[in-house]
Amino acid sequence: MTRLPAILAFLALAGCTTYKLxxxxxxxxxMGLVELSYEFRKFESPQVDERAGLEMARERCRDWRxxxxxxxxxxxxxxxxTESDCGKWRVVREYRCTQ
Numbered sequence: 001m002t003r004l005p006a007i008l009a010f011l012a013l014a015g016c017t018t019y020k021l022x023x024x025x026x027x028x029x030x031m032g033l034v035e036l037s038y039e040f041r042k043f044e045s046p047q048v049d050e051r052a053g054l055e056m057a058r059e060r061c062r063d064w065r066x067x068x069x070x071x072x073x074x075x076x077x078x079x080x081x082t083e084s085d086c087g088k089w090r091v092v093r094e095y096r097c098t099q
Contacts, residue, residue: 018044022053025092027060032097034060034069039079039090046091057095066097 018040025037034057040046057069072094080087 016043016045017047020046020048022048022056022093024056024060029064032061032064032066034095034097035092036095037090037092039088041089042087053093054095057097061095061097064097066099068098069095070098072096 020038020040022036022038025035027034036053036056038046038048054069054071057071061067061069074091074093077090077092078086078088079090
């Protein structure tokens with residue numbers, strides 16, 4: 001029973017919100033595709049700036065002479081462990097360039 005407060009404190013800290021930044025994961029200029037990603041660990045509660053991701057994709061698309069970008073899909077991949085007990089995740093979001 002004397003360990004209970006320590007365990008509760010650990011669980012509260014382990015589930016903290018963490019702010020993640022988008023990074024370019026993959027690009028296919030000829031198809032007008034931009035993939036952005038971020039990674040997080042098991043007990044993290046990741047928060048990302050959705051507008052920053054969209055703006056990052058739009059900038060890349062403009063470099064290729066497109067006018068903008070639209071979000072198309074998202075995939076979550078386990079990097080460490082199994083789907084049911086994953087220690088580290090990668091979220092990949094796909095954007096398609098628009099004319």
